[in-house]
Amino acid sequence: MTGHRIKEQLESLKPNEAHKERLFRGIMGAAEFNPSGRRERRSRRPLRSAMLTAAAMICLITTTAYAAAYMGLDVKWLNFLRPADSGQAAYLENGAYVVNQRVTNENGTLDVKQVIGDSHLIYVLMDFTAPEGVALSAERYRFETDLDFEAPGSYSAGIGYEVLDDGHPDDNKISLAMSYQLTRQAPIGSPVTLRVRDLEEAAALPDEFETIVPGEWETTFILDYKDLSTTHAIQREIRLYSHLATLTSISISPIAVTLKVDSPHLRQINEAAHLEPTEMAPNEYTDPYPITIHYKDGTSDTTTIWEGTIVGDYVSDTLTIIKPFTPILNSKEIEAVSFFGAYIPVS
Template identity: 45%
Template sequence: MSNKNINRLFEALTPTTEQNEKMFQNILAQSQNENTRRRGFAPVKRARSVVLAAVLMVCLTTTAFAAAYTGLDKTFLKFLSPVNNEQAEYLSNGAYMVDKQVANENGSLTIKQVIGDSNLTYILMNFTAPEGTVLNAARYRFGDSMITTDQDYQSIGFKVLDDGNPVDNKISLVMNIMTKNSIAGQTVNFRFKDLQAADPLPGIFETVIPGSWETAFKLDFKEYSNLYQIDQNITMFGYEALLNTISVSPISISLKIQSRSLKEINEAAGRLKEIGQNKYSDNYPITINYKDGSSETTSIFTGLHLLDYLNDQMLTIKTFEHVINDKEIASIVFFDKEIALN
């Protein structure tokens, strides 16, 4: 969904002044017609009060519907870029509103919203620097981010978003957290230290605003994932493995594999090959086949790949630049196995 369509989505759900007036006139006319048919003589003030109450009810109902439908922050929605209105509603229904602020003399950090699935969590946050500071670098991140969860491994990254004003003292960031299992429902402690900025790659990050921001909140989002129990044999680089599960959501696809030959598989896959500026080929690609006959392959590695040699387990998480149309996936191909998703 384009930014233009997203803006239309917001506008379509909010009645204009002209529409409100038209609703008022229609209800007034209906009320007068009803009174004429009944040959009744209701007091004018009472009739007008009833009409105003009806108009207010319509407006409140429309506003409440809009709030529920557009539950995602507009900046967040543009970042995700849903494929259609139905997916926008689906994403909104799973979002958790935090709106928690922590501040010190160097700036304030506001945690806005959280969405996630079984392995990926997105957190939308706004940072406001002191007046007179301009935050207009190409990339931003916190130099040190400590997160306390029940997971023994987690990967953290940041992406700066377009907030509509590149020369003010504010930025919007999306933090991504990739974990072995879902962290939905957990109360998580966060500690962010030193806001850093960098030019476009290969620019080096440098601290622009020192300081520390600490907070804790519950990640009470609704998971988007659909888990498919596969348990089918596959061959990876000539070695036997078992594809246990595939977890599919609009924001990521995760596969869990088991094999006694993980070391051999990893050696056969080799190191990631650089195919562009900070872009590497995916050594464990998947192909997504859609119901309309189209397909896409994860040729560039984005996500996380973990090998647990002690338990003979592999986890590979595939993320995407924008959300995918997960409801229209017909099958997923991984090495020599095509898995139909019903």
């Protein structure tokens, strides 16, 4: 198989140009490598051709996780977001921003690895290594967290942490996905300072968090990821809990759906919504603002358990509802979204 043919095959993975070149060079380098160090007497052409073919086959038929990790997307992202296929994985990879910044002090080391996001949701992948002798093997971890933007404006947000599987559950290192859900448009391209302090741990709910590693870690980087969302401007009158409101926009990405609603009755709507949820399990409630996602193949999914952030701005009378999705959505296959009786085509 020729180098030209390998490049053609790589197109099916949809990486950007830099990643295609890096992957191509890696395959070519693997084909030339001779681990024994001995000089071969026979012709190199058949061997090189066979090794190129084998390398290309590995690239093309391997798991999505391997392919995306090879191109630069951390495999822990894939295990967390669970893209449906290599196309979705490549789409995420092309939108990711590699930070690779390390902050170390006597209490541990924070490695900020990568960032992905859309217009209202930012995911930050980070590793934390505690001092030797500190076992990080609990079910839940979190930091006290600030994300300060140099861009002007006020950014109300909901913050969460998910512990990712790093393959070593009993050592002094953990991998975390921090979610930062903003009511305003994320200031992509602007500097941001991430400040975390006091690592806390807890067992499964209802266990409460307690500080396991004190200290503070801070780093500044450019929020330079590619926005994965498409925003649809809408002016549709609806009724939320019997009160008149206007659905003004829906933003859809593989990782989240964000809705904006205006209403002069925002306080009454929120009060009524808070009376509706039923606790299904510890800290797990029914969704007070359910949406139904309609797919082009005729199937649909309705949110039933609440996950995400709801923020009511009583100055502007705007309600922002952010719903993250894992596994991620196949956003290109969405036909419409239903919300409190309104059917909104988005394809």
